[in-house]
Each structure stands twice: as C-alpha cells, then as structure tokens.
Amino acid sequence: MRGREWKQAFIKTIPILCGYLFLGTAFGILLQQAGFGVLWAIGISAIVYAGSLQFVLVPFMSAAAPLVSVFITSLFINSRHLFYGLSFIERFRRMKRRYPYMVFSLTDETYSVLCAQPDVEAVSDRELFCIALFDQLYWIIGSLIGSLIGQYLPFDFTGVDFAMTALFAVILYEQLASAASKLPALIGLFSAAACLFLFGSEQFLLPALVSAAVLLCLLRPWIEKKEGKA
Amino acid sequence: MNLAHCVWIVLCAALATMLTRALPFAVFGRREQLPPYIAYLGKLLPSSIVVILLAYCLKSYLPYRLAEGVEAFLALAFVFALHHWKRNMLFSIGGGTVLYMVFIRIMA
Numbered sequence: 001m002r003g004r005e006w007k008q009a010f011i012k013t014i015p016i017l018c019g020y021l022f023l024g025t026a027f028g029i030l031l032q033q034a035g036f037g038v039l040w041a042i043g044i045s046a047i048v049y050a051g052s053l054q055f056v057l058v059p060f061m062s063a064a065a066p067l068v069s070v071f072i073t074s075l076f077i078n079s080r081h082l083f084y085g086l087s088f089i090e091r092f093r094r095m096k097r098r099y100p101y102m103v104f105s106l107t108d109e110t111y112s113v114l115c116a117q118p119d120v121e122a123v124s125d126r127e128l129f130c131i132a133l134f135d136q137l138y139w140i141i142g143s144l145i146g147s148l149i150g151q152y153l154p155f156d157f158t159g160v161d162f163a164m165t166a167l168f169a170v171i172l173y174e175q176l177a178s179a180a181s182k183l184p185a186l187i188g189l190f191s192a193a194a195c196l197f198l199f200g201s202e203q204f205l206l207p208a209l210v211s212a213a214v215l216l217c218l219l220r221p222w223i224e225k226k227e228g229k230a
Numbered sequence: 231m232n233l234a235h236c237v238w239i240v241l242c243a244a245l246a247t248m249l250t251r252a253l254p255f256a257v258f259g260r261r262e263q264l265p266p267y268i269a270y271l272g273k274l275l276p277s278s279i280v281v282i283l284l285a286y287c288l289k290s291y292l293p294y295r296l297a298e299g300v301e302a303f304l305a306l307a308f309v310f311a312l313h314h315w316k317r318n319m320l321f322s323i324g325g326g327t328v329l330y331m332v333f334i335r336i337m338a
C-alpha cells in the first residue's frame with residue numbers, strides 16, 4: 001500500500017508541480033540576479049517556504065532592510081495563513097510526529113489540494129504528508145533550477161503556472177457541485193469583489209478573508225439550516 | 231553586502247511565517263473539542279477562500295483591467311467547460327493550461 005500512497009499524492013499534486021517549478025525557478029533567477037547563489041535559494045525555500053514573501057525578501061536582502069520591518073512585513077504578507085489552519089486542526093494533530101511539518105508546510109497551494117479531498121478524514125496520514133512534502137520539494141527544486149540554470153532554459157515555460165489558477169477553478173467547481181449551500185462560495189465572491197473595489201488588487205486578500213469569516217459567522221443560522229438538511 | 235545580516239533577514243522571515251501558520255494550532259490545537267464557531271468556520275471557510283484565492287490568481291486584471299486578462303478568462307472558461315464535461319481534474323487543468331500557454335503566445 002505504501003507505494004500507492006505516494007503515487008496518489010504525486011497525482012494530486014501535479015498542478016502544484018507545474019506551478020511551483022515555474023514560480024520557484026523565477027525566484028531562483030531573481031535571487032541569482034541579486035547576487036545570492038544556490039545555497040541561499042535552497043536555504044530560503046527550505047525554511048521560509050512562502051511564495052510571495054520570498055519574492056519580497058530579495059530586495060530586502062539587497063537593501064539590508066532592518067529586521068523589525070522584515071518581521072512585520074512577513075507577518076502581514078502571511079497573515080492569511082491564520083485562516084487555513086482552522087480547517088485542519090483536528091486532522092493534523094492526530095498525525096503525531098508528522099504534525100509539526102504539516103503545520104509548517106501549509107501554503108496556499110497545499111491548503112487547496114487538501115481542501116480538494118472529498119473527505120480529508122479518509123486520506124491516510126502518510127498520503128497527506130507526501131502531498132505536503134512533495135509540494136515543498138517542487139518548490140525547492142524550482143528554486144534550484146532557477147538559481148543554477150535559470151537563464152539557459154531551452155524552452156519558454158511562461159504561463160505554465162496557470163495550472164494553479166486552473167486548480168482553484170476546478171476545486172471551486174467541485175465544491176459548488178457537492179455543497180449543500182452555495183452561500184459560502186457566494187460570500188467568498190462578494191468579499192473578493194467588494195474588497196477588490198475598496199482596497200485595490202494589491203491589498204484585497206486579507207480584508208476579503210476577514211470579511212468572508214465575519215459574514216459566515218453572521219449568516220450562520222441560515223447556512224446551518226441548509227447544511228442540516230443535506 | 232552584509233551576509234550575516236541577510237541570514238538574519240531570512241531567519242526573521244522564516245520565524246514570522248511559522249508563527250502565522252502555527253497560531254491557529256497553538257490556540258485551538260490542545261483543546262479536547264474545538265469551540266463550535268471555530269469548527270463551523272473550519273468546515274465552511276474553504277468554500278469561501280477558494281473563490282478569494284481564484285480572484286487572487288487573477289488580481290493583475292481585477293477589478294478594472296479585465297481586457298488585459300482575456301487569455302486567462304477564456305482559458306478559465308475552458309477549464310470549467312472541460313471539467314463539466316469529463317469531471318477529470320488533471321484533464322481540465324492540463325487542457326486549460328495548454329490553451330492558456332498557446333493564447334499568450336499567439337495573442338501577445
């Protein structure tokens with residue numbers, strides 16, 4: 001059974017493979033151009049492992065930014081993670097020795113692959129762990145490629161990271177098809193749209209997540225009535 | 231370039247990232263039972279969040295530059311169509327991605 005679990009995890013993470021190899025490569029190239037070599041690429045992708053933050057980190061390193069501003073910016077950029085953990089508290093803590101790594105590696109993309117599982121309770125610990133681990137390996141390998149041979153790649157892969165956008169679309173489709181109530185998805189749509197107009201595309205993510213959480217709480221009586229029927 | 235300072239920058243970023251990921255688990259992870267509101271949010275937030283993340287992927291075209299993202303929106307419609315047809319995740323994602331890569335090359 002062991003072999004099957006990692007194969008399953010690999011198949012489920014193929015979209016992330018496309019996205020992370022591409023974005024990781026872009027990160028490696030950026031780092032290389034700023035004068036930081038391959039050890040930095042591996043080190044940062046291994047211990048920071050947060051896509052958008054890593055891109056911001058490069059100019060910080062070149063400018064020797066003050067640590068306090070690095071810390072606060074990092075907290076701010078990654079504050080969206082607070083919302084991801086909530087869905088997996090009970091599932092992850094049963095994973096014992098793998099628990100810390102599952103928490104550490106919960107990126108947007110790993111979160112969404114886990115959300116795409118029809119029943120995350122039914123997926124084995126080992127498979128969940130492989131999903132999380134493979135995603136990070138793709139990211140590290142991408143950074144490595146970018147750092148080492150980024151400029152010499154024989155084929156222009158621009159656009160392959162669209163696989164992650166497509167993954168979110170497919171997950172949305174599946175959730176709409178199976179959800180008892182469409183209200184949570186509509187709340188997400190409304191929150192995203194309202195915050196895009198209010199805060200602009202660079203700042204909308206966090207307010208949209210907060211707004212979705214608040215609206216879900218406010219509408220709980222209606223949503224639970226529908227969920228209860230299912 | 232001060233290398234030691236750069237190491238500290240990386241460590242600070244790593245620590246801050248770990249804190250944001252660990253906080254929900256640190257606050258609620260030790261309880262026997264999750265507070266009902268947290269259990270409720272944990273169950274339904276993903277449906278809201280996936281829409282928001284999809285918007286985040288398309289943020290360079292939102293809300294006012296829709297025309298610049300026409301390749302992405304067409305490819306996205308194709309993903310939905312493929313998925314509606316076959317209901318096969320990798321097929322839909324692969325088809326949409328290939329179409330997108332073709333679009334941005336011929337329409338640029």
